[in-house]
Amino acid sequence: MRDKPKLSWKPEKDKRVCTECHFKMRADELVKHYYKPGDEWWIVCPNCHAPEHIRVACYYPDCWEEAPCGSVAEPEYVFTCGKHAP
Ligand SMILES: [Zn+2]
Ligand SMILES: [Zn+2]
DSSP states (O other), X not given: OOOOOBOSSOOOOSEEEETTXXXXXXXXXXXXXXXXXXXXXXXXXXXXXOBTOEEEBOOSTTOOOBOOEEEOOBSSOEEEOSTTOO
8 A cells, every 4th residue: 555645735625616606715604605495505606606516626725726536645635636636
């Protein structure tokens, strides 16, 4: 089993980006933007109000690309875009 790659940068967690309008936000800012149209809770973009377009953004500092997958790394598991995968 190979060693986990060590990060040379400090991950910025809890970043979220809207894929509709590219609005950038922190996960804790989203709490007040949950709403319940029926039986399910939806998350609505605070900027364009599109529901279900909020994605995890790359943990790399100042990168706000959508981060579709996570990677095991030291010191912690990170979500990144393809360019910043450890
Ligand atoms: Zn939006
Ligand atoms: Zn990135």
